[in-house]
Amino acid sequence: MGSAVAQTFQAKIYVTLRPSVLDPAGTAVRSGVRQMGYENVEQIRIGKYIEATLTAENEEEAKRELDEICDRILANPVIETYRFDLTPVSETATTAAS
Template structure:
């Protein structure tokens, strides 16, 4: 039996890493009069579907995908939400 999951992946810079894009957005917002906005950080959001035999395998694969392709583990953190979309059983 295979299960399809929707992974919602959030990649952000580590707190100790300078975020020039976030600084630029914060500056722009303050110039627009939003003086109540601070600590702007810019990140990435990725969605993908993954089909596998169980949730533990899906998480293992996602960790490897994030470490190897979607995030730079030296300067970025990631987290994801995993949602079961569909369970596929054998056709009889």
């Protein structure tokens, strides 16, 4: 039996439309904001904010897994881009059976 230390990470994920993609929701919100008298607002783009907690052996592994998750599930890579901030939360000892 061996033991390994796994780390828990908190991820803050931001998904936004690519700059070349039209954003009708952002345009509608911008129109509403301007109707409220805020004429100085030039552009509004709408995106998604996601929080996730995951456990991995190290930060590189957590980043690799998050990249896969974002690319396959959370974002549509054809029209959206994503970025994430990853913060270590704690370390947990795990025991592996031989």
